[in-house]
Amino acid sequence: MKVTLRIFRFNPETDSEPYYKDYEIEADPKDRVIDVLHYIKNEIDGTLTFRRSCLHGICGSDGMRINGKNMLACSILLQDLGYSDANKTYKKPIVIEPLPGMPIIKDLVTDFTDFWKKYEAVKPYLITKSPPPERERLQSPEDVELIMEASKCILCACCTTSCPSTWSNEDYLGPAALLKAYRFIFDSRDEATDERLDIIDTPNGIWRCHTIFHCVQACPKEINITWHISKLKQKLVEREI
Amino acid sequence: MIYKFDAVIVGAGGAGLRAALEIPEGYTCAVLTKVYPTRSHTGTAQGGVCAALGNEEEDSWEYHFFDTVKGSDFLGDQDAIEIMCYDAIRAIIELEHMGMPFSRNEKGLIAQRPFGGHTKPKDPNNPFGERVPVKRACFSADRTGHVMLQTLYENCIKRGVQFFPEFFVTDLIVQDNIVRGVVAIEIATGEIHIFHAKTVMFATGGYGRVYRITSNAVVGTGDGFAIAYRRGIPLEDMEFVQFHPTGLWRLGILVSEAARGEGGVLRNKLGERFMEKYAPTIKDLAPRDVISRAMYTEIREGRGIQGPDGTYYLLLDLTHLGPEIINKKLPEITGFARIYLGVDPLKEPIPVQPTTHYAMGGIPTNVDAEVVIDDKGTKVEGFYAAGEVACVSVHGANRLGTNSLLDIIVFGRRGGKKMAEYIKEHDFPPLPKDADEWTRKTVERILNSNGKERVSRIRKELQEIMMDNVSVFRTGEGIKKAIEKIKELKERYQEIKIDDKGKKFNTDLIEAIELGNLLDTAESIAYSALNRTESRGAHYREDYPKRDDQNWLKHTLIYKNEDKEPIIKYKPVVITKIQPMERKY
Amino acid sequence: MSFKHYGSRKSGSVGWLLQRITGIFLIFAMVGHYILMHYTPETGHSYEQSIARFSNVYWKMFYLTFITLGLWHGLNGIWSILRDFKMKSWLAITLYGIIVISGFAFWVLGVSTALKF
CATH class of the missing domain: 3.10.20.30 (Beta-grasp domain)
Structure with a gap:
């Protein structure tokens, strides 16, 4: 053709x-x-x-x-x-x-510079304070299931650049960084939940998400990003109340 | 511009990142990569990473050791294999502690599944008796490499490792057998930079793009092999190229062995489970070289299925596994089948063909990833190699599935530790004059050349000839044909013309330099393959179909010789515990 | 680009939650309001019946809640939309001031009307 x-x-x-x-x-x-x-x-x-x-x-x-x-x-x-x-x-x-x-x-x-800065802003690494056990830290299949979808993210930026909130305010963390935050906040091994919640609970953080769902449409890995962000909002509200 | 770093690591895949984590505070380390670190090819590994954790059933690192030696067709160095299999357990636990999200079993331990060539004795009291598949591959659905790469990169962020993404390394600065740094093109600006260093590690990955059908990324152009080779460093065992049995038909995209680990089977045109003939005991979980050859044989004997374009394929049948296993444990590859071939693996089998997958050979190193250039163990001071570009050799003539992810984290770490020692004890060696001369001249030549050859045309012809003559089945005659063609292509390469004459983000230029690397790498593969007149592991010579331990139980070392034929020397295989025996599955 | 906001905590979670709670209340209140005012205008708009409603203590409580939550929901909504845009701080403070002052003024007006009867 x-x-x-x-x-x-x-x-x-x-x-x-x-x-x-x-x-x-x-x-x-x-x-x-x-x-x-x-x-x-x-x-x-x-x-x-x-x-x-x-x-x-x-x-x-x-x-x-x-x-x-x-x-x-x-x-x-x-x-x-x-x-x-x-x-x-x-x-x-x-x-x-x-x-x-x-x-x-x-x-x-x-130019991905800002995208990576936002990625780094959410501390994209496991933080543990307790000394590591000799063998693996235990996690149930259900624990892992909670973060499996989020760990599929390939950081292609399709979501963040499709988000109208990012278009109006380029300082907004954006769906990719928030998804990364989710991946660690909901990791049963991580011990820095409060610190992480503080990072996203900011004027340019999670509250700029208005559940527009563009990110979900754009994600090539079919990750339901908005669902993950909503879980983070829930977590923040629970902490506050 | 001239940068100065104690340690320069080229390549930000698993091996490079793992090594970077070993460079201590107070010393400077730069990781250069021609893509962005998270784009590295480690991320495409799917099925798993092996360690005898024994989380699912009884296992031992010694069984893993035996499997790896046997899988290598006894060409692997047993001292190195022992280190890898023993260290595997620690290495996996370490990754878990770093945050890698493994799939888990009901006990909350890292889940494990069977994989090709990984077995244990049926009767523990008879270690050399009949063997059965064992659950040894630790995994994270079918994205093990992806999450491993992410985890290592995340830990580098945590450590504040300095990255130079989209810096394309073109040359190694080495003089009097002492490495002094590398030369790199900053892709975004087109500037040529010198990285003056005490130590350099090559962790540049493979060369799959030498072949037409490959599971490798477009960036897998053998840069590390070619740069070292041009600088007089030999390449070891280049004739051993792994073909993965199950690449998506025509595209070569990998369908992990995990599909067969979870119970998938291969079928021919008649619907027969043909692996029962070739490997009666472990069938579809035989090592990759065995299955790839079986598939080529099936096709040759008329039991392949012909597609509309005239090429042949066989079928990978997962239909009996059910949605639970397919959607939970193999989501990624079923997605590939759906997107690229329009096949729903729940309902119909996937068309597959062998695809170029992995380089067993590479820059020769010792067990600490230090580059050694001869059979006496002479080191190149300050030069290290790890991962696919290196040949320790733990994979010998054929790598077992999941051992590559293990290789990178074990030897990446060991290399990093050695670099850390070296930079503490040594000063910066002086830079030679005009260290970037080769790169400048090459770039100028390519930009100013006004020939009539297109890079893509030469590349395509190279990939065709290698696929047709130096792949699963080889003959002396075929390989000679390939060598003649490579010579011709090298001459034509001098007459190329590229469209993009600019400086900034000139991918046309980068591809032209990569083509030079592909040609040099292909040369080393073809000459090594012609030289080895026996069949062992992935190297199968139809004119010499038998393994010949008498004459060929040794490693090939190939040295570039200006424009003349390369020089070939040998290195003995390290045999400690297991004497070569017949390799049957 | 400035990233200065990352890490300096200023919770929006309470506002976010209240916006949703008031939203749910308003869905029902608005339905009632529509039925009363637009589908049964004889009842809704007649002077006597309006006076009667305002004199009823339960209706009065309803109106006071309606005024308070409706205003808060609407103005907080506007503010959260405005915050999606990058603004110079003087502009943000001015807009915020307008919203707060007008909100307060409308509230006083509404409450005093409701309490008159």
């Missing part, structure tokens, strides 16, 4: 303004978006710049905005975007843009 990719382009060395460029290519409905991007880079235009690594949705490198939605370019087939007829020439282009709300470095590559 024939499809057109309309790709956001910006080279800081030569362009004063970003622009969109169309590439008409031959593709297969079963191609991933990352495959067609690779095809363009390999065969047509080597200047096209994007991040990618594992190509199967676990490294979190290739988050981008595809037809208006944040997703991983390696985890979506053209047919899932509605380009499914192998014999057709599609007029409607596939629009590919960088993740919104982040500074743009080049083409589809964005």
